[in-house]
Amino acid sequence: MKTLAIYNKNTGEILFTQSGGTELEDNILTNLSCEVPDGKITKSVNIETKEAIFEDIPKTELELLKEKVNDLAQANAELTSIVAMGKSNA
Structure with a gap:
């Protein structure tokens, strides 16, 4: 193998x-050493x-x-506000 x-x-x-794999042929691989910015891969x-992407x-x-x-909590707060305003206008 x-x-x-x-x-x-x-x-x-x-x-x-x-x-395994055909990509393991000799003499087709090389390397690059680079600084990876925070939050990136x-x-x-x-x-x-020859630059990293x-x-x-x-x-x-x-x-x-x-x-x-968070999105659902915000939507719930908006709906609660709408319902409360509807009751006070009734």
């Missing part, structure tokens, strides 16, 4: 291994400019649910 081993060329320390590398870190399910709860 073919295995890709990413290692430190100075120490031989293995940092990552992956088995590395999406890919522009193979022409970043994107926002996706929101977690918990963050999405918190937003939904």
Whole structure:
């Protein structure tokens, strides 16, 4: 079974291994060291400019649910206000 081993060329320390896949052919891989801005993840590398391409870190399910709860609480407050105003005008 073919295995890709990413290692430190100075120490031989293995940092990552992956088995299988045609992308594991010898001499087609390279590396890039870059500073990742806060709140971003590395999406890919522009193979022409050799620059990393970043994107926002996706929101977690918990963050999405918190937003939904806040939206629902705000909508509930607006509806409560509308109902209260309707009763005072009646």
